[in-house]
Amino acid sequence: MPAHEQTLQSLMRHQSAARVRRWRPDSALWLLCLPALLIITPFLVACLYMLRFSVSADTGSINGFSLQAYAELAQPYFLRSLWLTLKLAASSTVIVLMLAVPLAMVIVTTRSASWRRLMTVVVLLPMILNLLIQSYGWILLLGPAGVINTTLLQLGMVERPLILLFNEKGVLLGLVQTSLPLAVFPLMSSMRAVSQEYLEAASGLGASHWRSFVDITLPLLKPGLIGAGSIVFAFNASAFAVPLLLGGRRVRMLGLAIRDMISPLFNWSGAAAGGMVLILIITLVLVLSTWLVSRSDVRGGS
């Protein structure tokens, strides 16, 4: 039975027994959740609207039922885009996790509180800055007329500007940079559960730093790794600003492909179907990671 029904029933029991109208704390809590639920509702409605549009027989309006839009997605144009999205999201996730684990470990184990705060702020900074500003920053640094290319040209080390951006590598770089804080914070909180004494115990029993990292830290970080990984994957799979600005339209991730269907092509049902595919992929990843976490919990016996 859903929690709110239980609450309702117990509320009714309570009222008939005491014949006094009184707020139970949990029903008051539901009331406080109402504004948040109201804010989420338009999004859910939009999703349903999109779902309906994706099975419309007409590309420009909701009219009849057809799976035509989904069938039309099976074109090299869209499949390449899908493959590219999965590839970039997955590889950026792996890279971000590899970068974030040592960062989280260092921040959590730093003894000085002021150093810890400073490092936290530095890691957090990209989350406060607008994605546009971050991307323009990369263009200023790596673009054809950017700092690096200008320097290399002036030093005579290259004859033509290197193409550091407007390709997959540039987009990958941007995805990694913008999503790094999303991984560091969940990892920090699960790193706190890895007591320093576990590592000391392992080292006392003969484990080198590397062995205790592999045998103790990584397994205990697993829920954090899975959580951080799925957040980063979902964030980067749906990336729009980064591939737009750093990919220079040459790296057509799903977000861009969907936008192109709408803007120059006016293929609304196609865009909706593409959006549904994107939502489905991300949902699958989240479900899979939740399942992985719950499985590792069972093994831990807690």
Place this chain on the structure above:
Amino acid sequence: MGIDLRIAGVSKHFGEFQALKGIDLDIEQGSFVCLLGPSGCGKTTLLRIIAGFERASAGQLLLNGSDISAVPPHKRDFGMVFQSLALFPHMSVAENIAYGLKFRGVTGVKRDDRVAELLDVISLPAIADRPVSSLSGGQRQRVAIARALAVQPRLFLLDEPLSALDAQLRDAMQIELRQLQQQFGVTTILVTHDQTEAMMLADKLVVMKGGEVCQQGAPQEIYSQPATAFTAQFLGASNILDAIASDQGIVQLFGADTVFSTEEAPGTALKLSVRAENVILDRAPHPSGGPCAEVEFIRNLGASTEILVKNGATTVRVRLSSRDSILRTLAIGERVALQFDPEGCVVFRADAD
């Protein structure tokens, strides 16, 4: 027996704070040494330096004559039991116990045999495959000890391992721990703030205070001959009374002569350490004179009876056998004479520390 570990002039600074001030200590082969002291006395820091988790700021650790100060902990071959036990939560009991074995080339059947042997030793043969989170406090304790002993360590180190257990279980574990140590014949260093535990376990007691060793020796010796009022109090002397040296070289308490003599100059401030069970109460006034006090509180605890007597602002705690004949008529407010059993009493200079 030879010296196993020699701690020579070990100091430790944490920034401005000096946690250890030149500790010298010899640990004999096969002995059970307890580092005893209040929190902040440096006992845990010393143990962590021995284990290799902290580096000493100065001094040396000599294991069998060779300096191990710079050897990292995973190469020291010591077994440590932590206060939190630090059992690996993602491993089963058997995996925990077997963890140190894989670094010693013990694998396969040999490893399983060793794990089974240790589970037998700690009398928990059936829990090998259980996750550690499903164990009770006492079981976790035993598993942590087994994990440390499985690797046949050169030194067995324990940091307040029993402090999380309830009193009854702690008592049983103390006896078990002592028996295990004897069975394995392993040189053992245990840190505790509990004097009963230290007395129960140690061959050698090291009392620490403020980063220094106050006194070391056999437990019975320290118990009966504490060198300072601090040690006396820490080892459970319930009364540390202000006294004074009289002109005749007698220790005076509450302005009256006691049976103790002193060599200190007349007028020197002294402290008289008396255990509650070493005070004898008599009807006042006593034919031989001596200090008196007024009964303030009486409580029969079965075998013994606790009495508080008061003179001025000073309260003296007395523990009599409940069969003591004076108790039959003793009443609150009554004046009694205090006699002392010299066996359990020690006189210090008040300025000695």
